[in-house]
Amino acid sequence: MEKKVRVLLAKPGLDGHDRGVKVIAAALRDAGMEVIYTGLRQTPQMIVDAAIQEDVDAIGVSILSGAHMTLFPAILAELKAKDATDIILFGGGIIPDDDKTELEKMGVAKIFTPGAPTEEAIKFLREAAGSRSPKE
């Protein structure tokens, strides 16, 4: 049997708008993935530590407050520091196109913006997790 995709979802920063992250959590769960939602106001360190602890394939974060250009790089840096860059980082929120391009260049695997169907996130995760080679 194919291994279940494991995903950690979190809200970094101060923003409390959690409609999107909860919808994504429910959709990924209904698509058969194992979803761990760690909640609000998670620091990059908390997120990466939990991701390693839970041995997930991917981390998904939701940011609607405009702080994405600070928070995504901080999570990437934390992944690097903990030698966990094999974990896929993706995210969603109110993120303008220019910033999206820049973040994807930095190493965020995918940014979903308003209106993206959950089906797109499911497809992305299945493919990305399938071709992932976890570090030992």
Next chain:
Amino acid sequence: MFAGKFLEKIKVKFSSWDKNAEKYRSKKSLPRFFTISGQDINELYTPLDIKGSSADDYFEKQINFPGEYPYTRGIHPTMYRTRMWTFRQFAGMATPEETNKRFKYILAQGGTGLSTAFDMPTLMGYDSDQPQSLGEVGKCGVAVDTLADMEIIFEGIDLGKVSVSMTINSPASIILAMFLAVAEKKGVALDKLRGTLQNDILKEYIAQKEFIYPPKPSIKLITDMMAYCLKNVPQWNTISISGYHIREAGSTAAQELAFTLADGFCYIEAAIEAGLDIDEFAPRLSFFFNAHSDFFEEIAKYRAARRIYARHMKEKYKAKNQRSWLLRFHSQTAGCSLTAQQPENNIVRTAIQALSAVMGGTQSLHTNAMDETLALPSERAALIALRTQQVIAYETGVANTVDPLGGSYFVEALTDKMEKEAEEYFAEIEKRGGVLTCIEEGFFQTEIARAAYQFQKEVESKERVIVGVNDYTMENEKIDIPVLKIDKECERKQIAALQKIKAERNNGQVQVSLDKLKQVATDGGNTFEAILECSREYATLGEMCDVLRSVWGEHVENPAAMQVS
């Protein structure tokens, strides 16, 4: 309203119409005829759908005249013919200087009220130089650290004339204290100040999640501030009990209505328990609802809200002052309905939503800008949003008559249905132990998350069409409207300004005032005057919140409230 004989005739006529209509029903223009909240809607409404309408006192009890109990048709006898709703545009970004500039622009363009948006650190009780604030300063609103920032935001604005609303919750007392200190410095008497503080912490636990302290001390903070304002700032609306955020989080219209009113009753009970007189404080309570896309459902929601509130205030809480029975509300068009795709379409959505709020008798309105799924509004987008209200007010004729849809079989039936659904939720909330228990156990949060997910599934299955998103899409669409960017320098500038204030203020006096606040909070005294004293000394928002955190602790969401559905 309708005599029994008349209804009998209609019944006969209805069945012949129904037989005839059957011929056409094999074809359907839409897969399902239902509201945005998932309620199925009948093909036709007639007097038969209005329950109890044959009773002699039906009209007086259920509908009546505007300005008369139960206020279904509006809180004022002549509504917009006497006084247009307030065009109150929500704004705030980057530094206090830039926000002041935007405020002046809005007023110059015919805005008739102001509404202040604060950044995340301010909303969460942190200063711009605290580590939690990194990357967030000025991003989704204006940064306020001390009284000095509030002085800049309202520089050149006559606070005795313009009413000001401030969207802040956990640190609401602090922001109001700073605002009062600005008024004192400008020489504006506190009893001349008009405005609204959002100050609705319950919906933060339920929906928007910008909370600092646990519920009980948070409510104490609110009743302290209400007690101060009753004596000193009598025209101030002390709480704006908000359904807006509940709806944005994904609730249905009925949930928005029910949860918001339940929150309102919870504050009323807390204030009564704190020894305040209902007929003194209730006239200063106001509400804030979402104006979503389902036109008639929204109108029914506002009409039901007024009727339910009046009934509970009069019958359950025994308020005697008629002004205590009035549900006055601000409304804002639905941010969550806007699309990043073909953003100009958002102008149309907003206009229709705004029209529903007006048809529903709103006292004040914010219209969203077309670019809000991309960033904070650009000046051009904000102007179009304001112009939308002006077009509705002056070109469409809706201000000519009061409650133009009153008596519509459909709208009256829907209003009754909304009221019934809300009452069912009140019973459920009570059965579960009340609002605070429901928050702690995640009842509201789970109900909302479930509705949000249901909606998303309907969109993805195309049972629901969202223009530009799941239908009428455009390949390789390029967004070519201007998008506002917050200057990276903003954070540095704000921190430098804060450090200058910290160096120049009388730090000895600041400490004395903060110690006093700590003492009062620990002893359970009224915190508001102590906060006012701290604000006058230029203590920072973060310093004051830290003091209160040290006494009351911080609220952490219960995992039960994080359930996705």
